Amino acid sequence: MSALFGNYSRRPIHLVKGQGTKVYDEAGKEYLDFTSGIAVLSLGHANPILVEAIKEQSEKLWHISNLFESPEQEQLAATLVKDTHLAHGFFCNSGAEANEAAIKLARKHTGKHTIITFENSFHGRTFGAISATGQAKVQQGFGPLVEKFIHVPFNDVKALEAVVNDEVAAIMLEVVQGEGGVNSVSEEFGEAISNICKEQGILLIIDEVQTGIARTGTRYAYEQTALKPDILTLAKGLGGGFPIGAMLGTAEMFGTFSPGTHGTTFGGNPLAVAVAQTVLNHVFEESFLGEVLKKSEYFTEQLEKILPAENFTVKGMGLLLGVNCVKAVAPLITKAEDAGLLLVGAGEEVIRLLPPLTVTYEEIDAAIAILADILND
Known part of the structure; x- marks a missing residue:
């Protein structure tokens, strides 16, 4: 019996090495990784610029806690x-932590407790x-949940309007x-x-x-919509594979998180910050963002053909x-997977495609060829 808990349905592959979009198992078999660690590896596996960033920082300072100033x-x-x-940021270790911080900030700032989320x-x-999650399978077996969350159908304006009130x-x-x-x-x-919130x-x-x-071809996906968040949460791609999360907020939120109201031991540690800054220095460049959009358009066109x-x-x-x-x-x-392409689902009926943002057109073509075989079988 394994010394690990069985809370993951692990695939029977032991990956031992990766470079860019490609990973290799212990037998030397090569795979195209179109999971990116579930949207994490923005710049691919073992990107030299991230390797250098963490190596350089590791020789200076690993951890000091948030008791001290951090210009980084x-x-x-x-x-x-x-x-x-947006005006201010708070750093933590994961997306769940970032969302916990957001929930706490919203409740404390407004003095109200009800939060509307979606199925x-x-x-x-x-x-x-x-x-907050609108999926029963995630909540089953854990007893009473945190109160005052209302889940309504996604993209249903009337259902949303029906639950909006002063609370x-x-x-x-x-x-x-x-x-x-x-x-x-x-x-x-x-x-x-946007109108309801305003x-x-x-x-x-x-x-x-x-x-x-x-990930969506702009710094943040909301930039492609009419939405304007008061609070924004981030993780996954921010560290390019190193654990870090963030919550951003408007200037109006600043006074609500005063000293002692929220915190984390490891959040924003020097190693994580060094890697995240290096990621942003590359992926927030206009030319890089434009290339993500081009790759997305190409990928979509090729998918629709097959x-x-x-x-x-x-x-x-x-992407x-x-x-x-x-x-x-x-x-x-x-x-x-048997054909050398790693994928992940999104629910029971959707294949999710999450290649590194640095994926090449040749690698997209190789993935398309495998998808054509399995989807037209």
């Missing part, structure tokens, strides 16, 4: 909020985060529901949320743990794409 954290926060309406959403595995502190959503099926917020729904004085929390840090229209649809933004197969995708993911 200041710089990272400034980079994240630059040219946005098929996913916000993490801590108690506050699973309470609502915030609306919390993903621009693209990654875990929940690669469902993008509609233009109508985005505008409705008219009712409700805060808007946008969870960009998966969609942020250039997919029988009556059975499959392509959805998503940037967060989904193929809706209208049937269970687990066997297809296994077939792709």
Whole structure:
């Protein structure tokens, strides 16, 4: 029996090495990694610039805690909020932690407790985060959840309007529901949320743990919508593989998180900050963002060429794409794996495609060839 808990359904592959988009198992078999560690490896595996950044920092300082000033954290926060309406940042270790901070900030700032979230959403595995999540399978077996979360259908304006009242502190959503099926917020729904928040004085929390840090072809996915968050959460791609999360907020939020109201031992440690700053220095460049959009357009076009229209649809933004197969995708993911392509699902009927943002057109073509074989079989 394993010394590990069995809470993961692990695939029977032991990966031992990676470079760029390619990874290798202990037998030397090569795979194209179109999971990116679930949207984490922005710059691919073992990118030399990140290796150098962590090596350089590791020889100077690993950890000091947040008892002391950190100009490096200041710089990272400034980079994240630059040219946005956001003003301040808080660093933690994961997306769930970032969302916990956002929930606490929204409630404390407004003095209200109700938060509206959406069906098929996913916000993490801590108690506050699973309470916010609109998927029963994530919540089962854990007893009473955190109160005052209301889940309504995604992209349903009337359902949202029906639950808005004076007790609502915030609306919390993903621009693209990654875990929940690669469902993008509609233009109508985005505008409705924006208007409701403005008219009712409700805060808007946008969870960009998966969609942020250039994954959709802009710095943040909300930039492609009418939405304007008061609070934004980030993780995954921010550290390029090193654990770090962040919560950003507007200037109005600053006084609410006063000393002692929230904290973390490891959040924003020197190693994580050094790597994250290096990631941002590359992926926030206009030329890099433009290339992500070009790759997305190319990938989508090639997918649509190979997919029988009556059975499959392509959805998503940037390099967060989904193929809706209208049937269970687990066997297809296994077939792709056998053929040398690593994929991940988004619900039971959607294949999620999350290559590193540095993926080449040749690697996209190679993945398309494998997908053509398994999806047309």
